Amino acid sequence: MSTEQLGIAATSAVTIRSMLAEAERSLHAAGIEQPALEAAWLLEHVLHLSPLMQRVKAERPVPALDYARVLALVARRANREPLQYLLGTQEFCGREFRVTSAVLIPRPESVLLVREAIRRCGQNPAAIVVDVGTGSGCLAVSVASALPDARVLAIDASADALAVAQANMEQHGLDARIECMQGDLLAPLAECGFVSQIDVIVSNPPYIPDLDLVTLQPEVRCFEPHLALAGGPDGMDVHRRLLQQAPVYLKSDGVLLLEVGLGQAAAVCREAEESGWFRTYDVLRDEGGIDRVVCFEKKEEGRNPQSGQPSIQTATSRPSS
Numbered sequence: 034m035s036t037e038q039l040g041i042a043a044t045s046a047v048t049i050r051s052m053l054a055e056a057e058r059s060l061h062a063a064g065i066e067q068p069a070l071e072a073a074w075l076l077e078h079v080l081h082l083s084p085l086m087q088r089v090k091a092e093r094p095v096p097a098l099d100y101a102r103v104l105a106l107v108a109r110r111a112n113r114e115p116l117q118y119l120l121g122t123q124e125f126c127g128r129e130f131r132v133t134s135a136v137l138i139p140r141p142e143s144v145l146l147v148r149e150a151i152r153r154c155g156q157n158p159a160a161i162v163v164d165v166g167t168g169s170g171c172l173a174v175s176v177a178s179a180l181p182d183a184r185v186l187a188i189d190a191s192a193d194a195l196a197v198a199q200a201n202m203e204q205h206g207l208d209a210r211i212e213c214m215q216g217d218l219l220a221p222l223a224e225c226g227f228v229s230q231i232d233v234i235v236s237n238p239p240y241i242p243d244l245d246l247v248t249l250q251p252e253v254r255c256f257e258p259h260l261a262l263a264g265g266p267d268g269m270d271v272h273r274r275l276l277q278q279a280p281v282y283l284k285s286d287g288v289l290l291l292e293v294g295l296g297q298a299a300a301v302c303r304e305a306e307e308s309g310w311f312r313t314y315d316v317l318r319d320e321g322g323i324d325r326v327v328c329f330e331k332k333e334e335g336r337n338p339q340s341g342q343p344s345i346q347t348a349t350s351r352p353s354s
């Protein structure tokens with residue numbers, strides 16, 4: 034948006050104090066929960082002044098262009114665009130990750146996946162770890178940085194998401210250690226000879242049931258990528274497909290760690306056990322007391338007689354949803 038479009042004179046003599054107050058008022062009017070805090074963060078983003086320095090320099094005039102930029106950001110936030118997309122960053126596991134609307138914003142509960150992957154590789158530092166649906170790359174980067182000898186593969190169906198993941202890997206100096214692959218779930222592994230080679234598969238797949246999508250807060254529903262949220266009629270479509278595909282690529286005691294949505298853990302565990310390929314060895318609870326990560330180990334003896342062959346899909350197979 035240009036300054037003319039916003040009707041602002043180039044010589045705007047708005048002070049930091051009045052700019053802050055205006056931003057806070059607009060955010061409050063739009064129902065944003067912490068308007069003062071968010072106003073300060075948006076100003077910090079544009080002016081490169083910490084909230085403390087904004088107070089110290091409260092009477093300083095804001096250049097007209099910066100004023101326009103803050104107003105534009107405030108308007109987007111008032112429209113419920115997530116703050117993280119406006120600032121372009123989110124912290125996860127002690128690191129800052131670049132985020133755009135091509136990727137899900139990292140959530141604190143996904144740390145459970147990272148911790149368990151690292152714990153499982155304790156005895157096996159040169160493990161091969163796969164992050165399926167890597168998005169921002171936050172899981173792959175966090176695992177790779179904690180396990181300097183591990184080989185980490187990051188897969189995503191979206192080229193735009195992989196570009197963000199790649200940028201994060203570069204920013205954290207891990208791009209040489211993580212291989213990015215584009216494709217549907219584990220399909221890219223088929224072409225690279227990873228059958229029975231993988232130690233750990235981690236994934237935060239889409240798990241919102243279709244009918245629940247409309248009940249999500251607008252920040253999530255209107256702005257985060259549908260592909261990373263929508264999990265089919267009961268939210269577990271992708272978990273099922275991963276349960277089918279993972280036995281092909283996991284070593285016999287390899288593990289599959291899946292994040293699940295509210296109330297899904299028991300059903301995903303049941304399906305994993307019924308497939309005959311997996312033993313549930315743990316279910317990890319998040320800080321809200323929700324069973325959030327299911328942990329499966331591939332059984333030595335493999336499947337039971339009723340179950341079918343695990344499926345190998347190639348990168349060209351059409352995703353089912």
Ligand code: GLN
Nearest residue numbers: 237238239240241261262
């Ligand atoms: N945790 C996200 C939410 O509830 C959903 C993430 C996902 O579907 N994997 O908003």
